[in-house]
Amino acid sequence: MYRNLRGRPGVVLAAVAVAQFAVALDLSVVNVALPSMRTALGFAPLGLSWVVHAYALTLGGFLLLGGRASDLYGRRRLFVLGLVVFGLCSLAGGLAQAPWQLIAARAGQGIGAAAATPAALAMLTTTYTEGPQRVRALGVWSGVNAAGGALGVLAGGLLTEYAGWRWVMLINLPIVAVALALVLAGVPVEVRPVRRERLDVLGAVLVTGGVGLLVLDVVRADTQGWGSPATLVMFVAAAALLAAFVLVESRSPAPLLRFGLLRSRWVAGANVLVFFAAAGQFAAFYFISLYMQQVLDMGAAATGLAFLPFSASLVAGTVVATRVTATRTPRASLVPGALLAAVGLGWFACISPDGGFLTDVLGPCVVTGVGVGLVIAPIVVAATTGVAPREAGMASGLMNSSRQLGGCIGLAALAAIAAHRTGTATDPAALNDGYALGLAVAAALFVLAAVVAIAVLPRRRADVRIPQSTAPTENLLEGTSS
Known part of the structure; x- marks a missing residue:
């Protein structure tokens, strides 16, 4: 029988929240x-973009x-x-002395985040049973x-202007230390499994390669061109790997993703x-930031501060969504x-x-922020x-993958649309x-x-039941409390 890992729910939530803040910040x-x-x-002009792309590529791929x-292998361990x-x-990354060192560090951050993020979300869903408590925790x-x-723009601007660029990397260290301390304080060590399925290595290679190539193709399309031979070849290769993944998973006794x-x-x-919402949200952040800096001629710190109303309204929307979803269904929010997010972005x-x-x-910041807040809490x-x-x-890895893919593809596609309108x-x-x-x-998109x-x-929640796997249920025994 599969038993839930409970520990101290409040501490588990705090640890997960602190860690996710660092992942989202980056x-x-x-x-x-x-x-x-x-x-x-001394970055080359084209190489500089890989400071951003390396993180998105490994995070989305893994x-x-x-x-x-x-x-x-255990949520706490991962x-x-x-x-x-x-x-x-x-x-x-904070100590990097050459461009390749910073890019490699950002790629490593993405791999670490890809392990921690779905594990954190799974810890919440197994710590809190379905109902109002889980809704509040996920909110x-x-x-x-x-x-x-949202606060990443503010933090980046203030740190760069007053402390130096290295601190946009080093700021993660105290945040990670707090999260680890909370894990040690409130999340119990998992019991070794009595019987465990093997990780689907072939499926892992195919999906990581396919998603990684797709993200790489999208982020390179702004320089290579969407219709260039290199872009098309890479897209076909990514599609072939993902098609092979679907075939392998449909026949695997212990699939990486059970369809x-x-x-x-x-x-x-x-x-x-979440794919469509993330595509719109990521692109909106990008355009609003550029508008304030390149059209309104606002500085880095001022641009960061200008995002505070958006952050505050987003939190307000999340609070409302959590209360609505606790008594009704996610659809109601x-x-x-x-x-509402569509109205704000239209404005x-x-x-x-x-x-x-x-x-x-x-005005648009407030309306959009409330709308996005109403979406992101119940979607989980x-x-x-x-x-x-x-x-x-x-399920957590799938949802986060959809969000990351939507964000990458949406940002690249909408940036290309905007650039075509602007021309030279x-x-x-x-x-x-x-x-x-x-x-x-x-x-x-919203x-x-x-x-x-x-x-x-x-x-209604009870309208749909998920077909259950026929795989053994003893693949992971966690904790001893029910």
Whole structure:
């Protein structure tokens, strides 16, 4: 029989929240520091983008593997291992003396995050049973995750301007130390499994290679061109690896991803929805930041501070979503949240080259932030509804992979659309037109997310049951409490 790992729920939640804040922070904290990194380490113009891409590439490529490994080898073990790797690579990045060293450190951070993130989410879903308590715990996780990404711009700007670019890497060390201390204090050591399935090595190689190539192809498309032979060849190779993964997993007795999970409208709908929402959200962050710096001529620190209203409204939306989802279904928050985010981004698309923070940024920030907050909290609940405890890591890895892929593909595609509108012009008016178009498309992506929520997600939690695996249930015994 599979038994849940409980420990001290409040401490487990605190450890997971602190760790997820660091992981989310690193998705955006380096962006403002890139010019300083280029000057200090002598980056070539094209090489500098890999400080961002290396993290996204390894994080997206290894998330599904990290999720399944946490099911088989223990959530606490993978969580601690991921945090240690993330912390050591943060230290290496802060001490880097050459471009390749910083890029390698960022790739290592992504691998550590890919191990820790699904393990952390699985720890929550196995610590808290389905119902209001789990909804509140996942609401905290979602709020911290979103706040980390939003505050990364602020932290990056302040650290770069007042402490130096190395601190955008070193700031992770105390955060990781706090998370590890909380794990030692409140998460029990897992009992060695009596019977454990083997990790699907072939499936892991295929999905990691396929997803990694897809992310690499997308992030390179802005320089290679979407229709270039190199882009098309890499896309075909990624598609072939992913098709082989589907074939292998359909025949594996212990798959990395059991496709029976996707027969649930909760799981399938949540993953499609989070793909569209992340595509719109990641791109919106990018365009808004560039608009404030390149059109409104705001400095790095001022741009970071300007994101505070968004962060505050996002947290407010998360609180409301948590209360709604605790008494109703995730769908009740996801539909209005996606539509409200679409309205906010549509408002953002009205930006003007002669505008300002109060007239063009503040209002849309508040509306968009509340809408995104209403989406990100219940999406995790939806993606794990009805999932067996032994497959919590699998479902968590799948949801995080969908989110990361959506963010990477959405950002690259919308950046290309904006660049096509701008052309070779560099004046504020031309840049404004490109960013406005990108924000309008981001709004349309949230409309698609709302359509998915309406058409796919069930109206009641009990409407859909997930077909259960026929694999042995004794693959991982965790703790001794029920």
